[in-house]
Amino acid sequence: MPSALGWLFSASLLGIFVRAIPGGLLGDRFGRVKTLTGATAIPGLFSVLTPHAPGYGWLLAIRIATGLGLGAAVPNMIAIVSGSASERWRQPLTTMLWAAMPIGGITRMASAARRDQLS
Numbered sequence: 001m002p003s004a005l006g007w008l009f010s011a012s013l014l015g016i017f018v019r020a021i022p023g024g025l026l027g028d029r030f031g032r033v034k035t036l037t038g039a040t041a042i043p044g045l046f047s048v049l050t051p052h053a054p055g056y057g058w059l060l061a062i063r064i065a066t067g068l069g070l071g072a073a074v075p076n077m078i079a080i081v082s083g084s085a086s087e088r089w090r091q092p093l094t095t096m097l098w099a100a101m102p103i104g105g106i107t108r109m110a111s112a113a114r115r116d117q118l119s
Helices: 002-030 032-052 056-084 087-118
Strands: none
Touching: 002 032, 002 056, 032 056, 056 087
């Protein structure tokens, strides 16, 4: 069972890995804002579907699909911020954006652990 949970927790990372470069290329071709808008809709949709997954295989597929959207969003978000920030703020803002995803994951795990302790 722990190995199955490991796959579930890392499935979105697989999607991010697969989609990051193509997501950046899509942003170059169709525009970063349009690509970012579409890419953020994908994780939103699949996050809503997550609690309705009928089984492990479906849940794994949903998590990978969520990661595919995030993978396309991240390079475009970084490019938008890097291109629009002043020289002074470019590096700190880019660093904060890269740090936001793992911080969000840690926060999500901590809140879930706290919720389990309270119930």
